[in-house]
Amino acid sequence: MAGWKLNIGRRRKEDPARGGKSAPSGVVKPLIRETQRVGAIEKNSLPRFQATASDQVTGRGGDRLAATRAKLRHAFTPSQPVADRRMFAGREEVLQTIIRSIEDQRLHTVLYGERGIGKTSLLHMLSQAGVEARYIVVYSSCGANSTFDETFRAAAADIPLLFHSSYAPTTAEAERGSSLADLLPSGPLTPKKFGDLCAKLVGTRVLIILDEFDRCESGAFRRDIAELIKNLSDRLIRVQLVLAGVAADLTELVEHIPSIRRNIFALRVPKMTDQEVLQIISNGEREANLIFDRAAGAFVVSVAQGSPYIASLLCHHAGRAALDVGRNTVVASDVASAIGSAADEFRGRIAKPAQAQIKRLFDSGQGEAMALAARAALAASGAFAMSDVQAAGEVTAVKAQRLIDQLIADRLLMVVEEGGEKRYEFAEDGLPTFLWISWAQQSLRPEETKAEPERPRQAAS
Numbered sequence: 001m002a003g004w005k006l007n008i009g010r011r012r013k014e015d016p017a018r019g020g021k022s023a024p025s026g027v028v029k030p031l032i033r034e035t036q037r038v039g040a041i042e043k044n045s046l047p048r049f050q051a052t053a054s055d056q057v058t059g060r061g062g063d064r065l066a067a068t069r070a071k072l073r074h075a076f077t078p079s080q081p082v083a084d085r086r087m088f089a090g091r092e093e094v095l096q097t098i099i100r101s102i103e104d105q106r107l108h109t110v111l112y113g114e115r116g117i118g119k120t121s122l123l124h125m126l127s128q129a130g131v132e133a134r135y136i137v138v139y140s141s142c143g144a145n146s147t148f149d150e151t152f153r154a155a156a157a158d159i160p161l162l163f164h165s166s167y168a169p170t171t172a173e174a175e176r177g178s179s180l181a182d183l184l185p186s187g188p189l190t191p192k193k194f195g196d197l198c199a200k201l202v203g204t205r206v207l208i209i210l211d212e213f214d215r216c217e218s219g220a221f222r223r224d225i226a227e228l229i230k231n232l233s234d235r236l237i238r239v240q241l242v243l244a245g246v247a248a249d250l251t252e253l254v255e256h257i258p259s260i261r262r263n264i265f266a267l268r269v270p271k272m273t274d275q276e277v278l279q280i281i282s283n284g285e286r287e288a289n290l291i292f293d294r295a296a297g298a299f300v301v302s303v304a305q306g307s308p309y310i311a312s313l314l315c316h317h318a319g320r321a322a323l324d325v326g327r328n329t330v331v332a333s334d335v336a337s338a339i340g341s342a343a344d345e346f347r348g349r350i351a352k353p354a355q356a357q358i359k360r361l362f363d364s365g366q367g368e369a370m371a372l373a374a375r376a377a378l379a380a381s382g383a384f385a386m387s388d389v390q391a392a393g394e395v396t397a398v399k400a401q402r403l404i405d406q407l408i409a410d411r412l413l414m415v416v417e418e419g420g421e422k423r424y425e426f427a428e429d430g431l432p433t434f435l436w437i438s439w440a441q442q443s444l445r446p447e448e449t450k451a452e453p454e455r456p457r458q459a460a461s
Ligand SMILES: Nc1ncnc2c1ncn2[C@@H]1O[C@H](COP(=O)(O)OP(=O)(O)OP(=O)(O)O)[C@@H](O)[C@H]1O
Pocket: 076, 077, 078, 079, 080, 081, 082, 087, 088, 089, 090, 091, 114, 115, 116, 117, 118, 119, 120, 121, 122, 246, 280, 307, 308, 309, 310, 312
């Protein structure tokens, strides 16, 4: 407060904002402006944005790597799917398979897999390929309350009327830019009504993508989708659906599967290979003018365990760590510090009681055992069998069973019966990733990770 008063006093004598003139006596002081000015002087050191909203570097970062730092944000985007082809790594075969099934077999597609495995990024690439082939592509992200009516009215609004057999491109309606939505009845939209309308489409093909399909809670919506797939398939209608969502298996995602099994192509999005993870790194190097040295690359590959999300997150943090000390070469210790940042991030997503329990288990030397179970869960994308634990760490059946029993007793693991087989699932969604990253943070050293396979180097120009 004293400083504040002092400043006010000084301003009376000599106010630089007024060209050094004193405020005339009897004039009410503009207090608000004054406090703002004082605040601005005192708070010059507060953090600021380094780039403007139009992505231009402001120069306030003040260091020579500010531009690289700005590029790093586009190079690795752990919190966003990839929409730019240049940044999309691997997955050629997966994409090829999906396109073939759409194009050659006219099937509807269901993509499923764990969180962060790259479903939405794949859908972006599929959309772009579809648009290039002049498909009309409609993308929609489902929510808990999505309804058939709302979703498919919106889809119809994206289909121009000029592709309706009764409206030639020169008709007034088509020229006005009307869409199929203008022909929909006012009552609730049913799969039959939508199918009837789409049956009139000529001269184009439509892909309707429903991402996050697992989020919709309504059984009626899911039933309607199954009915629509049947309707579209049986009548050879030029509209195909692509559904995507988080699920360990297909039936978890799509109800009424028996009735439409022949009409869909279902694909579980696989883990990335080491080469694909390395490509994420190479793409980012090229984009941000960074270089990941050999050990850093190998470290990322070994911790990511085929997850593009973890790879992208670690590369982002590791890039920042290197830039913070003025390097544009990322080394293994930057990856180690990135693992620490990631562990902190994941910890915040785990319930407090589970956090405390895990800490206790780590402190009592159970870390490795938990890491094995976590790896098994990550490899199986959910429920895993005892054999998965053995495979994750080459341990004996007895040791694997002891470990599982311990985690069940600690309520971190649950038993689920699947097809008569006993499988195990972590009690919380984010637990396997958190456990694995925590273990990596404590125990993995760069030299313990397997050597990086050869990869083409991107010149960091
Ligand atoms: N082929 C790829 N190349 C480069 N990065 C990728 C690729 N696929 C995914 N990623 C990265 O992985 C992360 C997760 O990707 P995406 O959002 O596509 O996954 P998702 O399966 O849709 O996740 P969610 O289940 O949470 O919706 C993002 O950071 C994205 O940048």
